Amino acid sequence: MRVQVAIIGSGPAGLLLGQLLYKAGISNVIIEQRSKEYVLGRIRAGVLEQGTVDLMDEAGVGQRMHAEGLVHDGTELCFKGERHRIDFKKLVNKTVMIYGQTEVTRDLMDAREAEGLTTVYEAHNVSVHDFDGAHPKVRYEQDGVTHEVQCDFIAGCDGFHGVCRASVPQDALRTYERVYPFGWLGILSDTPPVSHELIYCNHERGFALCSQRSPTRSRYYVQCSLDDKAENWSDEAFWAELRLRLDEEAAANLITGPSIEKSIAPLRSFVAEPLRFGTLFLAGDAAHIVPPTGAKGLNLAASDVRFLWQAMVDHYRGNQVALEHYSERCLSRIWKAERFSWWMTSLMHRFPDTGEFGQKIQEAELAYLVGSTAAATSLAENYVGLPFQD
Ligand code: APR
Ligand code: PHB
Numbered sequence: 001m002r003v004q005v006a007i008i009g010s011g012p013a014g015l016l017l018g019q020l021l022y023k024a025g026i027s028n029v030i031i032e033q034r035s036k037e038y039v040l041g042r043i044r045a046g047v048l049e050q051g052t053v054d055l056m057d058e059a060g061v062g063q064r065m066h067a068e069g070l071v072h073d074g075t076e077l078c079f080k081g082e083r084h085r086i087d088f089k090k091l092v093n094k095t096v097m098i099y100g101q102t103e104v105t106r107d108l109m110d111a112r113e114a115e116g117l118t119t120v121y122e123a124h125n126v127s128v129h130d131f132d133g134a135h136p137k138v139r140y141e142q143d144g145v146t147h148e149v150q151c152d153f154i155a156g157c158d159g160f161h162g163v164c165r166a167s168v169p170q171d172a173l174r175t176y177e178r179v180y181p182f183g184w185l186g187i188l189s190d191t192p193p194v195s196h197e198l199i200y201c202n203h204e205r206g207f208a209l210c211s212q213r214s215p216t217r218s219r220y221y222v223q224c225s226l227d228d229k230a231e232n233w234s235d236e237a238f239w240a241e242l243r244l245r246l247d248e249e250a251a252a253n254l255i256t257g258p259s260i261e262k263s264i265a266p267l268r269s270f271v272a273e274p275l276r277f278g279t280l281f282l283a284g285d286a287a288h289i290v291p292p293t294g295a296k297g298l299n300l301a302a303s304d305v306r307f308l309w310q311a312m313v314d315h316y317r318g319n320q321v322a323l324e325h326y327s328e329r330c331l332s333r334i335w336k337a338e339r340f341s342w343w344m345t346s347l348m349h350r351f352p353d354t355g356e357f358g359q360k361i362q363e364a365e366l367a368y369l370v371g372s373t374a375a376a377t378s379l380a381e382n383y384v385g386l387p388f389q390d
Contacts, residue, residue, distance in 0.1 A: 001118075003027040005312065006138045006151040008126060008164055010039050010119055012101060013284030013301040014157035015108035019059040020309040022117055026316060029149060030119040031126055031140055033158075036109065043188060043261050044101035046213060047198075047295035049385030052302040053097050061107045068214065069099035075383065077370060078201040078208075079363055083247050084370035085197075091377045094384040098198075100213045101298050120147075128154050128167050131280035152279065155308065157301075159285040160270070168277050180267035180291060180345060181352055182206070185224040187238050188261040193218045194246075194254045200293075200348055201245050202366060204359050207293075207349045208245035223349055230262045238262070267291040269342050271334060274327035275304070281326060283308050288334050293348060294341035299385060303337075304330050306388065332389065340382040 005021055007014045010032035021028045032039065048056075048069070056062040073089040088094055112119060123140035130136050131154055138149040156164025165173070184207075193212035201208040206223035213219055222241050224233075235258060243251040270289040275282045284301030307329050311322035322329075347362055354362070369375045 001029060001147070002150045003029045004151060004316070005153045005155055006031065006136075006149045007155045007157055008128065008138065009156070009158035009162060009284075009286070010034075010036070010109070010121070011157060011159060011284065011301075012104055012108070012298055013286075013305055014155065015105060015112060016055065016059060016302060017155055017157060017283065017305045017309060018117065018119075019061060019108055019111055020055070020305065021312060022112075022115060023058075023060060024309070024313045026312060028117075030112070030117075031123045031138060031149070032119060032121050033123055033126060034121065036119075036121050040102060040106060040109070042102065042105075043186070043263070045292050045295050045297060046098055046100040046103075046211065046219070047299075048097040048099055048104070049299045049302075050094055050096070051306070051385050051388060052299050055302050055306055056104070056107070059108070059111070061111045064103065064107055065097065065099050068103070069097045070212070070214070071095050072098055072197050075197050076195065076199045077366055078199050078247050078250070079203070079366045081247050083199065083250065084366075086370070086376050086380055086383075088380045088384050091373070091380040092384060094380075096295075096384055098212060104298065126158075126163050128156075128164055128280060131167075132278040134279070136279045153312065154280045156280055156282040156286045157284050157305075160289055162286050164280060165272055165282055165286050168280070172277060174273045176269075176271045176273075178269040178342065180269075180349070181226065182223050182349060183226050183228065183264045183266050184209075184221045184292065185228065185230060185233060185238065185264050186219065186221045186262070187235070187259045188213070189218050189220070189257045189259055190216060191218050191255045191257040192216060194250050199246070199250060200344075202348045202362055203245040204350065205241070205245055208242055210242075210246070210250065224264060226266060228264060230264050233262065235259050235262075265292070267293075267345065269338055271331070271338060273331060275330050276323075276327045281308055283330075287330070288338065290338055290341035291345040292341075293344040294337065294383065296337040296341050300334060300337050303333050303388070329389070333386065336382075336386055
């Protein structure tokens with residue numbers, strides 16, 4: 001098979017890139033190690049910045065998102081038993097869209113299938129070759145047969161544990177990492193959300209988050225220890241712990257129900273530099289990871305894809321500038337999102353060394369945040385997504 005771009009990974013980054021390249025007339029194939037059902041079964045965050053919403057529209061897959069997504073004008077911070085609203089609309093005249101990543105992935109998969117584009121699912125032993133030259137190749141096995149894809153470029157959209165970053169000579173790569181000493185125990189339930197917007201809670205027992213997927217489906221998280229296990233938590237124990245971390249009104253209004261998904265996710269900050277190696281380009285979780293506190297994971301993946309899509313369109317029109325500057329343009333935005341995600345995580349969570357003094361400092365910073373237009377504006381402009389510096 002020969003295409004202009006071989007995309008490794010059928011997550012949001014790979015699918016969004018594939019759709020944008022197709023609409024630009026650039027041939028591409030997606031090679032995915034898992035089944036379509038497995039990819040769709042992943043439960044991930046669901047806050048889309050306006051830039052991501054715009055990109056979904058650009059890709060021609062925004063219809064269901066606009067029909068079913070929930071536009072939020074703000075969010076709430078809960079600390080010392082009280083809730084305080086950060087009004088995005090008033091502070092920065094922007095909003096966010098609540099629309100599950102699973103739905104984003106589903107919409108992109110459906111569009112790809114409708115266009116008759118090729119996604120190879122359950123591709124085994126995927127490997128990337130000769131990306132330091134002009135004739136890169138991708139090889140994979142399926143049904144006992146080894147296949148080869150010849151291409152102009154390889155887009156490494158294969159996530160944190162993918163093959164692409166792992167295939168780069170390690171002396172050509174610099175990585176930066178911070179692993180957090182706690183996890184998030186998350187529950188999905190077919191119950192109405194406790195509030196019409198998200199609630200981020202700082203509590204001395206630990207962080208909690210009230211999120212949602214629709215008017216009838218909620219997503220909740222409580223900070224837990226890294227050696228905890230989801231099976232150690234009954235639904236009743238989860239709801240009781242969540243109530244302890246909420247303000248009185250939210251605790252009283254919380255509608256509980258059976259969990260339809262329960263899991264623990266670790267938290268990490270990670271960046272690989274650079275993002276380009278000859279004709280191999282990293283995008284999304286393959287290049288960076290953020291703790292979910294700032295809801296940046298999907299949005300950063302979309303941000304990389306936006307730069308890569310535009311750079312490849314320019315390349316085939318004879319202009320190499322954007323391709324040559326891909327890595328530095330992505331990293332400028334990546335590091336600002338990494339900083340915001342680290343800051344939100346540091347502010348909202350109970351660390352082993354937080355102690356009583358640290359708790360008072362967190363509460364003082366939160367009180368300053370909700371009492372200062374300047375501070376609240378800073379949070380708002382980072383949360384809704386910083387402008388693209390084109
Ligand atoms: N060969 C082929 N596919 C692979 C390989 C491989 N060797 N390794 C991983 N993959 C696939 C995974 O199965 C997954 O479907 O690459 C895809 C990567 O998708 P994501 O991990 O979702 O990463 P990305 O598309 O960058 O999206 C980032 O997803 O994980 C969340 O929080 C993250 O919201 C963020 C978003
Ligand atoms: C989610 O809905 O899963 C979610 C929302 C906001 C976050 C993290 C996760 O910051």
